[in-house]
Amino acid sequence: MPKPTGEAESKRAKASAERRALILEAAVRCFLEKGYHQTGVRDIAKQAGISLGNLYNHFPGKHDVLVEIATLERVEMTPFLEALVRPAPAGEVLGGFLRAYGHYLAQPENVLLAIEITSEALRKPDIGERFIANRFEIVAALEAVLRRGIEEGEFRAVPDPHQMAHLIVEMLDGGAYQSVLSEANMDTLLDAIDDFVFAAIRRH
Amino acid sequence: MPKPTGEAESKRAKASAERRALILEAAVRCFLEKGYHQTGVRDIAKQAGISLGNLYNHFPGKHDVLVEIATLERVEMTPFLEALVRPAPAGEVLGGFLRAYGHYLAQPENVLLAIEITSEALRKPDIGERFIANRFEIVAALEAVLRRGIEEGEFRAVPDPHQMAHLIVEMLDGGAYQSVLSEANMDTLLDAIDDFVFAAIRRH
DNA sequence: AAACTATGAACGATCGTTCGTTCAATATGG
DNA sequence: CCATATTGAACGAACGATCGTTCATAGTTT
Numbered sequence: 001m002p003k004p005t006g007e008a009e010s011k012r013a014k015a016s017a018e019r020r021a022l023i024l025e026a027a028v029r030c031f032l033e034k035g036y037h038q039t040g041v042r043d044i045a046k047q048a049g050i051s052l053g054n055l056y057n058h059f060p061g062k063h064d065v066l067v068e069i070a071t072l073e074r075v076e077m078t079p080f081l082e083a084l085v086r087p088a089p090a091g092e093v094l095g096g097f098l099r100a101y102g103h104y105l106a107q108p109e110n111v112l113l114a115i116e117i118t119s120e121a122l123r124k125p126d127i128g129e130r131f132i133a134n135r136f137e138i139v140a141a142l143e144a145v146l147r148r149g150i151e152e153g154e155f156r157a158v159p160d161p162h163q164m165a166h167l168i169v170e171m172l173d174g175g176a177y178q179s180v181l182s183e184a185n186m187d188t189l190l191d192a193i194d195d196f197v198f199a200a201i202r203r204h
Numbered sequence: 205m206p207k208p209t210g211e212a213e214s215k216r217a218k219a220s221a222e223r224r225a226l227i228l229e230a231a232v233r234c235f236l237e238k239g240y241h242q243t244g245v246r247d248i249a250k251q252a253g254i255s256l257g258n259l260y261n262h263f264p265g266k267h268d269v270l271v272e273i274a275t276l277e278r279v280e281m282t283p284f285l286e287a288l289v290r291p292a293p294a295g296e297v298l299g300g301f302l303r304a305y306g307h308y309l310a311q312p313e314n315v316l317l318a319i320e321i322t323s324e325a326l327r328k329p330d331i332g333e334r335f336i337a338n339r340f341e342i343v344a345a346l347e348a349v350l351r352r353g354i355e356e357g358e359f360r361a362v363p364d365p366h367q368m369a370h371l372i373v374e375m376l377d378g379g380a381y382q383s384v385l386s387e388a389n390m391d392t393l394l395d396a397i398d399d400f401v402f403a404a405i406r407r408h
Numbered sequence: 409a410a411a412c413t414a415t416g417a418a419c420g421a422t423c424g425t426t427c428g429t430t431c432a433a434t435a436t437g438g
Numbered sequence: 439c440c441a442t443a444t445t446g447a448a449c450g451a452a453c454g455a456t457c458g459t460t461c462a463t464a465g466t467t468t
Binding site: 034035037038112115116118119121122123128131132135156158159160163164166167169170171173174175177178180181182184188189191192193195196197199200201202 | 238239241242316319320322323325326327332335336339360362363364367368370371373374375377378379381382384385386388392393395396397399400401403404405406
């Protein structure tokens with residue numbers, strides 16, 4: 001067997017992939033606990049249970065670890081994206097999204113991680129691009145629901161559905177952040193968001 | 205003259221106060237350009253045109269510089285707070301606030317600084333308290349306007365005016381952040397916010 | 409002279425990264 | 439199929455830079 005690459009090599013490759021995942025999980029834990037800039041590469045290695053040098057065998061550097069995390073955030077959005085294309089009355093889809101996404105954001109870890117990425121995105125273009133891309137997908141799907149609701153006569157003719165979609169997401173995000181910082185009740189907040197949004201799109 | 209404190213001392217005190225202000229301005233510039241954690245104390249001193257050691261004559265440390273900046277942010281809120289207690293129809297007051305506060309936030313420096321403080325507020329309680337306090341004042345004033353509008357029959361009976369005030373502020377904040385990151389048009393965004401809010405509070 | 413302001417060298421700690429090395433898994437030549 | 443290069447994972451010491459802070463010293467005001 002001169003070239004058993006189909007399966008033999010995949011043994012190492014798989015182990016390597018597992019290590020990468022291990023490092024990423026460790027990094028997330030560190031970033032959540034201490035913040036990105038307060039976390040040292042040694043912290044990540046120690047948390048992952050590997051050596052400092054070995055981390056650099058799997059990632060070019062600290063920055064790239066965060067980039068990968070920001071990229072993986074995209075995967076977490078898929079359930080919400082799928083829920084938004086559900087063939088049901090637009091109002092129902094929208095209401096479901098508000099609750100589902102709101103509950104996702106209600107987990108403090110998601111908020112904290114988002115803030116770390118958000119903050120770094122301002123000065124690191126590659127992270128900013130990924131962040132905007134993730135955000136854009138959600139907004140676009142939400143916008144489509146709004147447009148459908150308008151076409152089907154369920155919602156009023158909002159002047160700018162795209163902007164409204166943006167604002168809804170930002171309301172959810174901002175609310176989640178406030179609920180973390182000031183320990184507000186996220187359920188109460190979700191009720192308020194629901195009322196706010198539906199009052200704004202209700203036909204006269 | 206054993207104690208010429210009445211006027212003589214105030215000369216030095218004034219000079220010292222000016223130095224403090226100089227340092228704070230320099231720090232703001234640095235934090236805006238590089239971010240809080242990426243800014244070194246030497247950077248601030250150099251930007252202020254003073255020596256490294258002298259900075260420590262005016263501030264106990266780097267952290268305290270940010271605390272002071274977060275505190276001073278409160279002053280910037282007073283115009284908006286005053287505008288919100290204006291004795292005019294609630295809808296007019298609200299609309300004026302949305303534009304004024306929106307334009308304030310449209311300046312990228314205000315957004316960037318807010319994010320630096322926001323981010324640090326998560327893990328530094330004293331900064332968090334100040335941030336929440338500033339936010340609370342705006343929200344409370346806005347809530348009062350909403351309640352007045354409801355009482356006077358101008359707005360619909362929103363179930364939770366406090367939460368709605370929160371959400372409005374978060375929409376403004378989030379929108380401003382997006383306008384910085386993705387270079388969206390803030391004017392377009394403000395129009396959307398205006399429409400969104402007034403549609404949500406309009407009576408049936 | 410006493411009190412305050414200003415200076416920059418110096419400190420210990422920690423930063424992100426690189427380095428030489430070891431070692432087991434894999435590919436290749438016989 | 440075995441012996442042998444080759445590869446890449448794993449390690450932790452070491453590097454130079456920079457971090458926030460302190461300190462001894464000199465200059466300036468009152």
